Amino acid sequence: MPELPEVETVARGLERRALGRRIAKVEVSHASVIVGSAEEFANTVSGRVISALRRKGKALGLELRSEDGASTRFLLVRLGMTGQFVVRASAAPLENHTHVRLVLDDGRDEIRYRDVRRFGRLRCCTAEELDAVFATLGPDAPEIREEEFSAALRGRRGAIKSWLINQRVLAGLGNIYADEALYAARIHPLTQAGRLSSQAARKLLRSIKRVLARALNFGGTSFRDYLGADGEPGEFLEKLNVYQRTGERCRRCQAKIRRIVIAGRSSHFCPRCQPRPRRPALMHSPRVPTPHLVRD
Numbered sequence: 001m002p003e004l005p006e007v008e009t010v011a012r013g014l015e016r017r018a019l020g021r022r023i024a025k026v027e028v029s030h031a032s033v034i035v036g037s038a039e040e041f042a043n044t045v046s047g048r049v050i051s052a053l054r055r056k057g058k059a060l061g062l063e064l065r066s067e068d069g070a071s072t073r074f075l076l077v078r079l080g081m082t083g084q085f086v087v088r089a090s091a092a093p094l095e096n097h098t099h100v101r102l103v104l105d106d107g108r109d110e111i112r113y114r115d116v117r118r119f120g121r122l123r124c125c126t127a128e129e130l131d132a133v134f135a136t137l138g139p140d141a142p143e144i145r146e147e148e149f150s151a152a153l154r155g156r157r158g159a160i161k162s163w164l165i166n167q168r169v170l171a172g173l174g175n176i177y178a179d180e181a182l183y184a185a186r187i188h189p190l191t192q193a194g195r196l197s198s199q200a201a202r203k204l205l206r207s208i209k210r211v212l213a214r215a216l217n218f219g220g221t222s223f224r225d226y227l228g229a230d231g232e233p234g235e236f237l238e239k240l241n242v243y244q245r246t247g248e249r250c251r252r253c254q255a256k257i258r259r260i261v262i263a264g265r266s267s268h269f270c271p272r273c274q275p276r277p278r279r280p281a282l283m284h285s286p287r288v289p290t291p292h293l294v295r296d
């Protein structure tokens with residue numbers, strides 16, 4: 001699932017390849033990925049120029065100006081689990097699961113929205129509506145300040161892992177980078193968020209920022225579906241230390257990486273580098289009643 005480094009990679013790719021270009025034509029072949037009427041979406045988006053890009057957490061907003069500059073709309077892109085937003089030559093063969101095509105300029109290139117599982121969404125909205133969506137998200141992870149981060153942790157009894165992937169408190173982290181940041185900071189995923197010492201909280205925030213910046217340098221992580229706007233997969237996969245490395249050796253201490261399920265989401269960690277706290281958070285949330293420990 002694309003997280004902040006992957007969405008930022010898409011934004012940067014679009015900046016290189018699509019910024020300043022006009023969306024000449026819109027073709028929607030699967031209306032369920034569009035929020036609202038697909039016809040209205042196509043009518044509003046076509047004829048506009050991509051004039052800027054905005055991102056917060058995993059949400060991406062393309063600013064679309066009318067050609068006379070009088071009206072601005074935004075195309076809000078949420079990639080969901082398997083969404084791809086890629087600039088391709090229009091002559092390139094159309095991959096299956098391509099649901100929307102934004103044909104650029106004279107028709108030689110187009111942006112294709114492809115999404116196998118169709119959890120992603122495209123929405124055309126006003127600046128106010130985009131701001132309202134962004135306002136539901138916590139601070140963007142690379143931007144959050146130390147005091148803000150520590151204040152948000154205070155009093156939280158849930159597992160730090162669940163806290164980190166809650167977009168309302170911190171925007172941009174999903175399962176991959178939350179696991180990687182906790183490993184880097186040597187914090188067990190079941191540690192109660194509010195019980196982190198101020199030193200541990202500082203270390204965690206530094207680890208989050210470092211992991212995200214590094215992943216961005218490698219163009220993000222591709223398991224199967226994620227691609228940057230150039231159509232290239234990310235190369236961070238082989239750099240991962242714990243995520244999806246269950247049973248493999250810790251690169252620091254050689255212990256076997258473990259996987260546990262916390263509130264329905266898997267967490268990967270090194271049992272030696274990230275010792276279990278004396279008073280861990282509950283592993284389950286009320287909605288997910290049957291947690292289980294998976295041993296290797």
Ligand SMILES: [Zn+2]
Pocket residue numbers: 250251252253254255270271272273274
């Ligand atoms: Zn280790």
